[in-house]
Amino acid sequence: MRYLPKSPADREALLRAIGARSIDDLFASIPPEYKLNRNLKVPRQMAESEIVDWFRERSRENGDGYATFLGAGAYHHYRPVIIDSLISRGEFLTAYTPYQAEISQGTLQSTFEFQTMICELTGMEVANASMYDGSTAAAEAVMMAVRLTGRRSVAVARSLHPEYREVLATYGRHQQMPMTPVGFAENCRVDMKALEQAITAETACVLIQSPNFFGTIEGVAAVADLVHKQGALLVVSIAEAVSLGIVEPPRQADIIAMEAQSFGVPLGFGGPYCGVIATREQFVRQMPGRLAGQTTDRNGKRGFVLTLATREQHIRREKATSNICTNQALVALMVNIFMTIYGKVGLRELAKQNLAKTAYAAQQFSKHAQVLFGDAPRFNEFVVQTSESPQAINSRILGHKIVGGLPLKKFYPELGNAALWCCTEMTTRTAIDTAVGLVAESEGSARPGAETDVEEVTR
Amino acid sequence: MKHITRKATRHVNQNEGLIFEKSSPGKAAWKLPPLDVPEVDTAQLLGSFERKNLGNLPEVSEIEIIRHFTRLSTWNYAIDLGMYPLGSCTMKYNPRVNEVVSRFDGLANAHPYQPEKISQGALRIIRTLSECLIEITGMDAITLQPAAGAHGEMTGLLLVRAYQQSKGHPRKRILIPDSAHGTNPATAAMVGYAVENLKSNAQGMVDVGALAAQMNEDVAALMLTNPNTLGVFEQDIHKIADIMHAKGGLLYMDGANMNALVGKVRPGDFGVDLMHLNLHKTFSTPHGGGGPGSGPVAVKKMLEPFLPAPVLMTKADGTLGFDYDRPQSVGRVRAFYGNFGMFVRALAYTLANGPEGLRQTTEDAVLNANYIRKGLEGAYDLPYSTPSMHEVVFSDKIQAKKGVRTMDIAKRLIDYGFHPYTTAFPLIVSGALMIEPTESESKEEMDLFIEAMRFIAEEVEEDPQMVLSAPHSTRVSRLDEVAAARKPVLRWKPS
Numbered sequence: 001m002r003y004l005p006k007s008p009a010d011r012e013a014l015l016r017a018i019g020a021r022s023i024d025d026l027f028a029s030i031p032p033e034y035k036l037n038r039n040l041k042v043p044r045q046m047a048e049s050e051i052v053d054w055f056r057e058r059s060r061e062n063g064d065g066y067a068t069f070l071g072a073g074a075y076h077h078y079r080p081v082i083i084d085s086l087i088s089r090g091e092f093l094t095a096y097t098p099y100q101a102e103i104s105q106g107t108l109q110s111t112f113e114f115q116t117m118i119c120e121l122t123g124m125e126v127a128n129a130s131m132y133d134g135s136t137a138a139a140e141a142v143m144m145a146v147r148l149t150g151r152r153s154v155a156v157a158r159s160l161h162p163e164y165r166e167v168l169a170t171y172g173r174h175q176q177m178p179m180t181p182v183g184f185a186e187n188c189r190v191d192m193k194a195l196e197q198a199i200t201a202e203t204a205c206v207l208i209q210s211p212n213f214f215g216t217i218e219g220v221a222a223v224a225d226l227v228h229k230q231g232a233l234l235v236v237s238i239a240e241a242v243s244l245g246i247v248e249p250p251r252q253a254d255i256i257a258m259e260a261q262s263f264g265v266p267l268g269f270g271g272p273y274c275g276v277i278a279t280r281e282q283f284v285r286q287m288p289g290r291l292a293g294q295t296t297d298r299n300g301k302r303g304f305v306l307t308l309a310t311r312e313q314h315i316r317r318e319k320a321t322s323n324i325c326t327n328q329a330l331v332a333l334m335v336n337i338f339m340t341i342y343g344k345v346g347l348r349e350l351a352k353q354n355l356a357k358t359a360y361a362a363q364q365f366s367k368h369a370q371v372l373f374g375d376a377p378r379f380n381e382f383v384v385q386t387s388e389s390p391q392a393i394n395s396r397i398l399g400h401k402i403v404g405g406l407p408l409k410k411f412y413p414e415l416g417n418a419a420l421w422c423c424t425e426m427t428t429r430t431a432i433d434t435a436v437g438l439v440a441e442s443e444g445s446a447r448p449g450a451e452t453d454v455e456e457v458t459r
Numbered sequence: 460m461k462h463i464t465r466k467a468t469r470h471v472n473q474n475e476g477l478i479f480e481k482s483s484p485g486k487a488a489w490k491l492p493p494l495d496v497p498e499v500d501t502a503q504l505l506g507s508f509e510r511k512n513l514g515n516l517p518e519v520s521e522i523e524i525i526r527h528f529t530r531l532s533t534w535n536y537a538i539d540l541g542m543y544p545l546g547s548c549t550m551k552y553n554p555r556v557n558e559v560v561s562r563f564d565g566l567a568n569a570h571p572y573q574p575e576k577i578s579q580g581a582l583r584i585i586r587t588l589s590e591c592l593i594e595i596t597g598m599d600a601i602t603l604q605p606a607a608g609a610h611g612e613m614t615g616l617l618l619v620r621a622y623q624q625s626k627g628h629p630r631k632r633i634l635i636p637d638s639a640h641g642t643n644p645a646t647a648a649m650v651g652y653a654v655e656n657l658k659s660n661a662q663g664m665v666d667v668g669a670l671a672a673q674m675n676e677d678v679a680a681l682m683l684t685n686p687n688t689l690g691v692f693e694q695d696i697h698k699i700a701d702i703m704h705a706k707g708g709l710l711y712m713d714g715a716n717m718n719a720l721v722g723k724v725r726p727g728d729f730g731v732d733l734m735h736l737n738l739h740k741t742f743s744t745p746h747g748g749g750g751p752g753s754g755p756v757a758v759k760k761m762l763e764p765f766l767p768a769p770v771l772m773t774k775a776d777g778t779l780g781f782d783y784d785r786p787q788s789v790g791r792v793r794a795f796y797g798n799f800g801m802f803v804r805a806l807a808y809t810l811a812n813g814p815e816g817l818r819q820t821t822e823d824a825v826l827n828a829n830y831i832r833k834g835l836e837g838a839y840d841l842p843y844s845t846p847s848m849h850e851v852v853f854s855d856k857i858q859a860k861k862g863v864r865t866m867d868i869a870k871r872l873i874d875y876g877f878h879p880y881t882t883a884f885p886l887i888v889s890g891a892l893m894i895e896p897t898e899s900e901s902k903e904e905m906d907l908f909i910e911a912m913r914f915i916a917e918e919v920e921e922d923p924q925m926v927l928s929a930p931h932s933t934r935v936s937r938l939d940e941v942a943a944a945r946k947p948v949l950r951w952k953p954s
Contacts, residue, residue: 001816003552003743004823005901011823014830014902026825027723029692029846034729040722042591045813048556055584055807059565062580063573070570073794080489082525084562087747090539091532094553097749098535100879101940102870102933106531107748113478116950120514126949130750132606135794163794170767170790174620174651217508246501248510266562269581270571270795271606272751284947290749294951295943298928303935307943313609313645314884318654323645326607326739330747340478340524344516346489353491355504360496377505394574403573429495 001045062269067431068403071381071422072213073134073161073239074270075262077350078426083264083337087330097290097329101305107329108304111292114336121244121339121347122258123251124278128289130332131275131324134259135164138207138237139171140288140322141257141277145205145233146177147286147321153178154205155198155232157190159212161239162411168207182206188216188373188383190223199230209237210250214420215358215381216373217247224252241335242424243379245342245351255279264338265331274331285311288322350425354380357423361432365421368440372418381422383408383415388442390419396438402431462914466541466907467876469932475530479951482517488524515953534934535748536878542904544831546850546881546893547640547688549718549740551824554811557743557804566803571795575780581799582779585771588806589755595817596714596734597727598757602766604797608715611735611754612646612682614767617789618733618758619680619709620650621765625787626707630679634708636665638689638885643682643713652679659887663689663843671702678706684713685726688885688893689843690828690850692719700730709733717741718897719825719849722818733758738798742805753801767792823898824849827905831896834909838916842888849897855890858916861923865890868915870937871929875911 006014011023020026027035046054068076087093091106098104098111111129118127131137142154154172156165158181165181172179180198185191190208199206206227210218220236227234236253238244241262250256261273279287285308293307313320342350358380362371370385384405386393394404405421412418423432501509519527536543543550561567569581589601605611616633623629633647636657644654657673660666664687674681681703686692693699703710712726712734718741720726726734738744738753746752758766768788769781781796812820825848832841832851840856855865869879869892881893896905918925930936 001812001819003554003811003816004819004898005904006823010902011826014826018826018829018833020829023822023826026822026829026846026848029694029848030724031694031697031729034696034724036722036724036728039814040817041594042814042817043587043810045816046810048811051556051807051810052560054810055560055563055566055803058580058584059563060580061577061583062565062569063577064563064565064568066573066577068570068573070572072572074571076568076570082488082521086525086528086532088558089529089532091535091537092528093558093745093747094538094543094550095535095748096543096545096548096550096746096878100536100869100873101938102930102935103534103536103873103878104748105934106533106535109475109477109534110528110531111748112949112951116477116479117516119950120516132610132751133794136606136610136792161794163791166791167793170617170792171649173790174617175649176651217505244510245513246510247505248508266567266800267570268561268567269569269578269799270797271793272753272798272800284949291947291949293943294948295939297935297938299936301935303938305938305940305943307940307947307949310944313641315641316645317641318644318648320641320645320648323609323613323642323649324607325609325640325642326737326746326752327750328606329749329751330745331751333748337524337528340517340519340527341488341521342516343482343487343489343518344513345518346487346491347513347516348510349491350489352499352501353494355501356494356496356499359499359504377508398574398577403570403577406572425491432496 066401066403069405069421069435070403072406072420073259074267075240075424076267076426077242077262077424079264079266080341083334086337087333092330092333098306101303105303108292110333110336112294112304114332115292117339118276118278121249122256122278123249124256125281126284127276127278128287128291130328131277131289132328133271133273133275134237134239135167137257137275137277138164139168141235141255142168142205142207144255144286144288145235148283149204149233151202151204152176153202154207155180155182155195155203157182157208159184159190159214160207160209160237161213164237187375188214189218189376196226199227199232203230203232205233205235207235207237209239211240211243211379214373214383215378217377217379220250221252240379242351242354245347246355247379260335263335265334272328272331274328274335286321288324290327353425357427358382361423364432364436365439368436368443380424381420383418384421385418386439386443389417393439393442397435400434402435404435464875466911472533472934473530475527477951478517478519478527479515481519481523484518486518486520488519488521541877542896542900542908543878544880544894544896546895547715549895549897551743551897552899553743553745554808557807560807561800561803579779582771584802584806586779588802591809592736592755592757595721596757597725599760600763600766601755601757603755603802604767604793605754605756606793606798607750607752608735608737608754609642609646610792611756612642613649614756614792615711615733615735616646616650616652618762618765619711621789622762623679631677632679634673634678634681638687638887639682639684640713640715662845663691664693665699667695667698670699674702674706674708676706678708680709680711682711682713684715686716686719686848689852690847691845692848696729715740716849719821721821722814723821733762738801738805743808744801744804751798751801753798765789820898827896827898827900830905831894831909835912838913839892850893850895852888853892854888855892858919859890861919863919863923863926865892867926871915871926872911873930874932877908877911
């Protein structure tokens, strides 16, 4: 086996040194009746070239070369090549959690920079070193709010990613956390009247997403006022991190639970991604997950360590803030490098391109179908309502090697034939025009009420 | 230094500040293509929601970023540099073909919601890995959704709860041995169970008599790590399983140490009802400085209806798809389907090994741990003489007489060119040195390690101060963790 660095003679020498007659001696503590006396039924050992071929074949079967209009919590952005060059360095790739700080300063300093940039982008004061993903980060943020307030009920916007809501329901099921869903208004933002009714003196927090699942930017300040008036906390989930380049962050939130996949993390069929929790300094001791902090060594030199570990499971056991141990460190490094590459100016320009592509696409679609929720500003997603089922439209589009928008009926039956479309800087005008043309086939020509706030394109 | 360090030599190491300290306006590492659609008026589109200022994000060039992170990387120790004997963490070689295949376009760029018709490759990877893991564990069904070991534990206890509920009552308590990982009790609390401690016996194993006395109809399950955190196989495992099952309890196995068993014995065959695996331990996916991991949960048939939705299925036309109609499911534990990129890597590892390779890997891991044990016996106190599997736990009892504790020895080991072992865990050993070499170490590397550890034991006798003030050869000396926690500085701020 090519990964094993021992010759048969080495193995014999080790056995002799130990004083064992054969390798079986070392497994004598396993009761013989349970020993496996046959080969495992797994595929035979393959050469590296065979492994490469096998996975290349799977890759070909997997939508290789398709353009996509899918978003909904997983976004196709360009990944600068140096991200993979740098994270492939064995010193990052093959290191453990940086508990031994003196020989982990690389991971620790980059984590400290990550935390800093997340704070700058979200307008929060502290950020942790990562959570599994946006969905579990949202659930953990809610549990954090429950600990902070000593209250137990939670109001959850229905415009939060449906799968995030499912995860929250799973996490909360056995913690006596009653949850009240709050619908969305005609402009797709949280229904303020319903929200007001949902918040009681028992409400620990309100959880919303912005831009929300439909791409609409929430009026966070107004929501925060309502929430804070009742002494509850506001948790805001952000699934599309690139929005932070051009959209005001939800500074009025008490906790932000973020999915940073958009920042240089491959779509990868849904993971690994990078959740993050950011909050105010006063709440840090109830925050789950690892934290890197600055300190000095015995000679007064600046260095970094994992800190506030008394929150964590390896110290506090059943009294810990969370059971999380392994996080998404290497993915957080991708995010960190991405934020460093685009930086203060590039991230804004990148977000602007997303906005422009989406505005163009929404305008084109609105000529042939109904684009819903146009009254509030949106970032890079929009909802298109058609008379034909979106599945039927998508299967026509798929023939052109384009994946259409996400049919919403499964999550929101009341939206009927609506689908959620997403454009990023990767979406070409050609793909937009092709998709619009195929939608038009069933939907006929110009419709009344088409969006006109984008200038007509002359090219 | 009295002893010659054969493993490592000091060499020039670049200094590097924080990235923010290199930033200046006008530098850029990015370039966007020209827009092929009209420009937009952001003020008009976003109104008061437009963000004008991105604060202190850096502005730097590409070469500076390359140097910045490359320099930082050289401050890390890594498996690629040498033995990384962290007990219970299983720091084995991370094969590079895993990284290559996980980056193939069709896999890396696959959207989780793309139609199943064009996702057959990814689904086949999930199916093939699932089948391998089911066979390796001897279980009947599996979910790959949990993102890490602790997440798998949570999923497992949700399954326990749903199962017990289906039998009438979820029950109140989870039994957890005092040698267990901290994630076990933390998880039980998250799932609404009280934790009941189970004391180990004089051999460091489950005290079967105590278990029989503590087990009753209020106990939902026992969470057992096997081999346990001392690296010892629970020989009475069948009795343990019988005691649990006789009173309607389930036996949950924490699979953190599954690398000691693969190809030799299957938990499903010795009475385990459900267990999690750590793909980032046993199945070679990289630790990456703390993640990502992946924590599949394998279960016996009676628990299958409760698995998180969706579950992979073969459809009528023979293609693969997801089944969302799972009325008894505990629900989702994560958006989408789990850390798919880790599935690719774990499967590539399994294919590279095949049945013979997997068994040889396990044998070598156990062989190595026993060689280290033999090599350090006498120099360090061995609190439990029970046979070791893949790891061995010593204590600092001998060295403590000179005021030197396990963390001090660990720090001194850094000077000899090694990453320390796991310190002060498991909690049942005072001043533990928990050493897991894995199968990835050659005899030569282990001999250097044994030599370094023996030199340190001598230093403790002759010059304890040398050990107490270690490390001496790193960029930074011991860092003030107390100050870091007392006045936390968790982000950079412009001065």
